[in-house]
Amino acid sequence: MGEYPQLRADPNAVSEALVTIVSEIANGNPDTWEARLSEIAPELIEALSVKKEPDKGLKPLEGAETGKVVMRFAPNPNGPATLGSSRGMVVNSEYVKIYQGKFILRFDDTDPDIKRPMLEAYTWYLDDFKWLGVVPDQVVYASDHFPMYYDYAKKLIEMGKAYVCFCTGGDFKQFKDAKQACPHRDTSPEENLMHWEKMLAGEYEDQQAVLRIKTDIEHKDPALRDWGAFRIRKMSHPRPEIGNKYIVWPLLDFAGAIEDHELGMTHIIRGKDLIDSEKRQGYIYNYFGWTYPKTTHWGRVKIHEFGKFSTSTLRKSIESGEYSGWDDPRLPTIRAIRRRGIRAEALKKFMIEMGVGMTDVSISMESLYAENRKIVDPIANRYFFVWDPVELEIAGMEPSVAKLPLHPTDHARGVREITVGNKVLVCKDDVEKLEVGSILRLKDFCNIEITSLSPLQANHSEVSLEALKKAKAKILHWAPVDGIPVKVRGPEGDIEGIGEHGIAAELDKIVQFERFGFCRIDAVSEENVVAYFAHK
RNA sequence: GCUCCGGUAGUGUAGUCCGGUCAAUCAUUCCGGCCUUUCGAGCCGAAGACUCGGGUUCAAAUCCCGGCCGGAGCACCA
Numbered sequence: 001m002g003e004y005p006q007l008r009a010d011p012n013a014v015s016e017a018l019v020t021i022v023s024e025i026a027n028g029n030p031d032t033w034e035a036r037l038s039e040i041a042p043e044l045i046e047a048l049s050v051k052k053e054p055d056k057g058l059k060p061l062e063g064a065e066t067g068k069v070v071m072r073f074a075p076n077p078n079g080p081a082t083l084g085s086s087r088g089m090v091v092n093s094e095y096v097k098i099y100q101g102k103f104i105l106r107f108d109d110t111d112p113d114i115k116r117p118m119l120e121a122y123t124w125y126l127d128d129f130k131w132l133g134v135v136p137d138q139v140v141y142a143s144d145h146f147p148m149y150y151d152y153a154k155k156l157i158e159m160g161k162a163y164v165c166f167c168t169g170g171d172f173k174q175f176k177d178a179k180q181a182c183p184h185r186d187t188s189p190e191e192n193l194m195h196w197e198k199m200l201a202g203e204y205e206d207q208q209a210v211l212r213i214k215t216d217i218e219h220k221d222p223a224l225r226d227w228g229a230f231r232i233r234k235m236s237h238p239r240p241e242i243g244n245k246y247i248v249w250p251l252l253d254f255a256g257a258i259e260d261h262e263l264g265m266t267h268i269i270r271g272k273d274l275i276d277s278e279k280r281q282g283y284i285y286n287y288f289g290w291t292y293p294k295t296t297h298w299g300r301v302k303i304h305e306f307g308k309f310s311t312s313t314l315r316k317s318i319e320s321g322e323y324s325g326w327d328d329p330r331l332p333t334i335r336a337i338r339r340r341g342i343r344a345e346a347l348k349k350f351m352i353e354m355g356v357g358m359t360d361v362s363i364s365m366e367s368l369y370a371e372n373r374k375i376v377d378p379i380a381n382r383y384f385f386v387w388d389p390v391e392l393e394i395a396g397m398e399p400s401v402a403k404l405p406l407h408p409t410d411h412a413r414g415v416r417e418i419t420v421g422n423k424v425l426v427c428k429d430d431v432e433k434l435e436v437g438s439i440l441r442l443k444d445f446c447n448i449e450i451t452s453l454s455p456l457q458a459n460h461s462e463v464s465l466e467a468l469k470k471a472k473a474k475i476l477h478w479a480p481v482d483g484i485p486v487k488v489r490g491p492e493g494d495i496e497g498i499g500e501h502g503i504a505a506e507l508d509k510i511v512q513f514e515r516f517g518f519c520r521i522d523a524v525s526e527e528n529v530v531a532y533f534a535h536k
Numbered sequence: 537g538c539u540c541c542g543g544u545a546g547u548g549u550a551g552u553c554c555g556g557u558c559a560a561u562c563a564u565u566c567c568g569g570c571c572u573u574u575c576g577a578g579c580c581g582a583a584g585a586c587u588c589g590g591g592u593u594c595a596a597a598u599c600c601c602g603g604c605c606g607g608a609g610c611a612c613c614a
Contacts, residue, residue, distance in 0.1 A: 076614045114613045169612065176610085177538080210612050221539040223610040231612035252614050272541070276609050279540095299542075300607070353563070355549065358542055360607055367548065367564050377577055384574095408574080443573055465573080475573055514574045536576075 057352055061095055061267055062294055069101030070266045072140075074108045074256070077121035079311035080326045081128045081334040084301050090351040092269055093134040104263055105129065105136035109143045110250050112235040115311075117143075119238050124326075128334045132344045140263065142255050143242050149250045150200065152258050152288075153211060153230060157192045161287045162229065164195035165212045176225045179218045185226070199232060199248050206234045213254070215283045223276045229254035257281035265293040272297040272358055299360035305491065306332040329489050329532050337368075340490075341510040341520030341534040346372035369535035376510050376518055376534070381406045381413070383506075384443075385486050385513035385531075386479040387497035388428035392456045394448055397422040404444040416502045420445070424478040425498050431456060433474070441468055441475045443514070477514045488519060490533030503529050510534065 061069065073092045075085055096103040105125065109117040129136060156162035165172065165184045175182040187195075199209055211230040219225050228251055236244045250258075256277065260268065275297050285292045309332070317323050327335035337347070350368045354361065382405070399421045406413040424442065431453075434440070438450040439461060447468060448458040463471075479498045486499040503511065506521045511531075513519055519531040 074614090078614080108614065111613060114611095165612095172612095173610090207612055219539090221610075222537095223539065225610085227610095228612055233612080249612090251612075256614090271608090273608055274614085275540070297541085297608095304547085350548095353549070357549080358607090360542080361548065364547060364565080370564055373577080382574080382576090408572080408577080441573060445573090447573095468573085473573095475575090477574065512574085512576070514576075516574090517576085 058094060064099050064267065066099050069096060069099035070264050071096050072104040072106050072265060074106040075125060076108050076115050077117045077125055078115040079118060080121055080124045083303060083332045086334055086347060087301060087351050089132060090348050091356060094352060102137045104138045104140055106140040106259060107142060109141060110255050112237050113233055117238050124335065131338055142259060143237055143239055146246050149255060149258055156287060157196055158189050159287060160189050161214050162211055163187055163192050164199065164209050166209050177222060181217050202247055204232055206232055208232060213283055224279050227253060227280050253277050253280045257284045260293055261290050267294045269296045269356060272299055296356055297358060298356050299358050302362040303332060304364045330491050339522060340532040341518060342372050343375045346375055380510050380512045380518055381506060382512050382514050383500055383503050384477045384479050385497055385499040385516055386425045386427050387495050389425035389498045390428050390431050390456060391423055391481060392426050392458060393423050394458050394460060396460055402445045418480050418500050420480055423481045425481055426476050426478050430476050439463060439471055439473045441473050442478050443475050485528040486531060487528060488531045488533050499529065
């Protein structure tokens, strides 16, 4: 009826007719349905075989024209990119790709104090983008643009739309909450200009004055009343190019507003904590007669596996040595998951499928791991890694070379060879479930029967495959006694054991340690191998 | 306190703008089975949701009002 409005005239008749028709159809069978359909609506036959596909990927951007979209990702580099930030990196850049627009990476680095930028983090962001396969069309440093900000500030003062306020934070809040103008609000533009020059010249104390944007002091939403645009902080900036050049710092809403206009931004997607920014910045846009970009906001992302964490507390934990660095496998940073062997494609897909919604989401790493597994499973070579190794002696075993497939289905990849004497290593976990008389299979090697638990000994067994299956014999992985020590660093901590020598040839590759999980080989030396655990 | 926003299976999402094709999509997780010389992968199957209450309507996940729950902003942080 949505499609044929004329039917709405008599909905009851339509529904009665439907009942009759449906019961008629129910008496038929699929073949007659299809025959009848080709009579009355042959064009629909094809639709029978088409599965209903949901909309995948990102929804169209409102008002977006191919070739004209300009978007940005604007982090403060006060720490490395996290899984949370990657949403902005992926979604913004992906939209730009769809519309063949321009993507800008802008460092919003104008707070030298509370969220002081970290010099290394600038590079890390660039590096993480490279990993994602995204090349920003332009990289912008807000801290390069102080003169421009000052310029616009001056204009606003001259227009009577901004004033220098000497209230303390608390005093101003009282005025604001009471919808009252503070004593400085009605100062003349000339006088304000003078105060502003003095601010810039360093004639006022740290935090003695702030430049405010005049909005509507009686606005029903207290968040929008006369907001601060510049403050005085007599501090240096971490970038050597900036250093001690400035003491009057623009705040986010001001710097962001100017930047977005100057850079010709057409669309902005960001967290919903910035939802009021648009309204605040809207005043500036109105004063200058600019058009605000189209905005979209998303909710907070929480990850089950990683509790709450803040960049500042994390930094302390790293400095105290609790974590090995910003890429410690226990951390939700991009650097960490990269090191663990999560593929950029998996992260992208994961973020894109999460879409852009205002609801707060609470996600599990499992979904990301599932995406990654699909990518990595076909390419990862298999190896044995025995944790908590225990020696197992096999009586009467002649030294031999075991040949094992590098991949269970892709046989073209060839085999790995392990030289074995009459002893192998097996996991303590497995040993604990054994008893004398247990028959089991050493994977891709031989069948054995346990003859003693302490010391652990076994006889070579000639049971057939069928008998083995019938007995539901365990299949154990194993390692040569002279194997290479392997240390696996993972979200749950470190695990050490012995692996086969072939692992040493897989530096920087992702492999699967059978019955253990996927790992990225992070370091190889004469004495040992360090692997980072990705997921099961 | 003031202002704004949101609520679809365990989790994430599609559908909500513009009511009917929704007996509600897809993915993940969990469970069962098949296959397998990995406890992996794959294949098959099953389970699982419209926050609640009113209203409008022939018809409500969809529109309206109220409640409940959750989040955000009210910084000289971003």
